[in-house]
Amino acid sequence: MSSSRARLRSWTRNPNAVVYALLLGGALLFPAVSSFATGTNTLVGLVADAGVWVLLAIGLNVVVGFAGLLDLGYAAFFAIGAYTYALFASDQLGSSPIHHSFHMPFWLMLFVAMLVAATFGAILGFPTLRLRGDYLAIVTLGFGEIVPRVFHNMDAWTGGVNAIGGIDPPTLPVCLTGPWSFGNDLAIKTGADCNFSTSDPTAYYVLMVLLIAGSVILVSNLQKSRLGRAWMAVREDEVAASAMGVNTVNIKLLAFAIGAAFSGFGGAFYGAKLSLVSPDNFNFIVSITVLVMVVLGGMGNIPGVILGSLAIYFIEFKFLIDLPGNAVAVANAVGLSSLNPSNGDWPGLNDFVQRLNFLVLGLILVVMMLLRPQGILPSRVRAEELRKGVSDQAVSDVAAT
């Protein structure tokens, strides 16, 4: 009896276990609570979108947090995953030089996109093996800039700036309708009735929760595995790791490939949910946002990274988007409605607040790094390093830290 109580106590004292429990409970209760409270499913859809970023952050955490390889072009793999699904699940290739469109099932393409992204991860990883720190960051940045531009320029295949639209939603072979799906009768349906619908994002939400849960289990097992320990060794001291018999080349390639695999998942889901993939969705700011999520949450610590990505997602895609409207409402309420129209150099309150976006993101980055560089929920090792500070040795190199 007492041993189980001791175990319970050790769980409640472990912040990671608490966060996992809260996240799981929240994920299960959220759709019901939010639909009941707001009367719509908008928030559920928003969280499903946030899930894409959680997947990206989990993947980038493998590269940056576990293996210590700074990747500034992670959006490239996201783009590759999204385009892989978009090309083979829409009419796009019908107007390409091969004149034949494909409509592959989502469930297959989810894994194909993952494999393609992982392959590109390894391809990018290969030439960068000898580079460390900043130089690695720059090569990945270059790759991250090249990939969306290639998708942009190869308009014969990808539609270029016109983007790929009309992407197939995921579909199930059999599904059960009932009162829960907008008051339908209880029936077993097949075919187009079982497409994931854009009007009710709950199906996407469930799929996303499953994807994230699977990824978390996978990644935390990886972290504890031989490979995870090898990543840590390479991160701490590459030369020493190599001397201890760690095959640093394979280890780094695997980090890139596995990290990229998750963004392949995320990309395929993103394309299916949005039904539209455009090269503008994968620019530098996406890579930076994911990196910020990882760093803010606590590099190397999976629950921290999940928290960080949810926090940043809601700041960037909910708080800052709603802010102009809210600011106007507040101004009207307190009698400052004269601020609202534009006047000479003053663009009007709505536009002014809209323009704050960049500034706020920048301030978050700087203030966060100055005040709490270890993140919200740091891994213990990293917190210790940052608290004590490291001297100007090889260890202080981000790639080796």
Add this chain to the structure above:
Amino acid sequence: MLGSIRSTFAGDTGTAIFSGLGIAALVWIVYLGIQNPDALFKTLVIGVADGSIFALIALGYTMVYGIIELINFAHGDIFTLGAFLAVPIFGFFGVTGTVAFSPAILAILIFTAIVVMTLNGLINITIERIAYRPLRNAPRLAPLITAIGMSFILEGAMFLWKGPFHVIFPDLLPNTRVSLGIYDVGVKDIFVVVSAIVLVTLLSVFIARTKLGKAMRATAQDRQAAQLMGINIDRTIAATFFIGAALAGAGGIIYGLYFNSVSFDLGFSAGLVAFTAAVFGGIGNIQGAALGGLIIGIIRALNERYLSGSWSDVVIFGILILVLVVRPTGLLGMRVPEK
């Protein structure tokens, strides 16, 4: 084992690949010249003028990287800030739109340049003081992220100031062309190239001759030893940021005078191209950055004239990756990336 991979890639083979590509490019240029010398000449002039501006930005990257090993992501936006700050100062003297060139205009131009360079330098020193100095001994990722944050803050501030529109920069320089034997060159092109040469020369002399320049070189080489020799590290690093920002500010004004239009997000891509130039020339190396800027400018111009403008960033970043992979020390390299 890593060593063996390194030597296969970056040793003589890397240099061989590098020089092979260089020779191929030269052969291609000569071929283009034989086909249509006039078009090639015009393209090269555009490339050299563009490249001079990139060189001015690249100097700041290379100096800061040389001294504290930080990729100062905010530097591209410091360049844009230079152009943005110049517009109201010109406006104060009533210089807006197209103005005929006169000695008075030249005086205003020089005054504006000095004010903008000083302001830019002071802003960059402040950035260094707030965002980089407290993190000097933190893991490398920390200052890199604050640098990106600072870049967003600068861009955000300029966005807030002028909005998403292109800002009209006064057109002061005459649009006339000067004949050089068979060909003629625009006065603007000459202005851009000459001012860049003057600034780079001044900088080289400053670094080589003055006491502060010596302190900078010492700090770049070994910070601790320099400190033990009585060099004030903080002041030397601040001076480096000041000079880098002043040059970028001058670059911003020159860009504005050349293209007559600037926008708040100009610095992001210009900064990346300039950084490529710095890496290409050998990061940490002043002459390398200037040379790299010129070469990258010419490559861009050739690409836009003979291949396709929309691929030009892909080409530039492709070059960046290739340089880092086969010859990370760059053309005139000093620093080895392994630290």
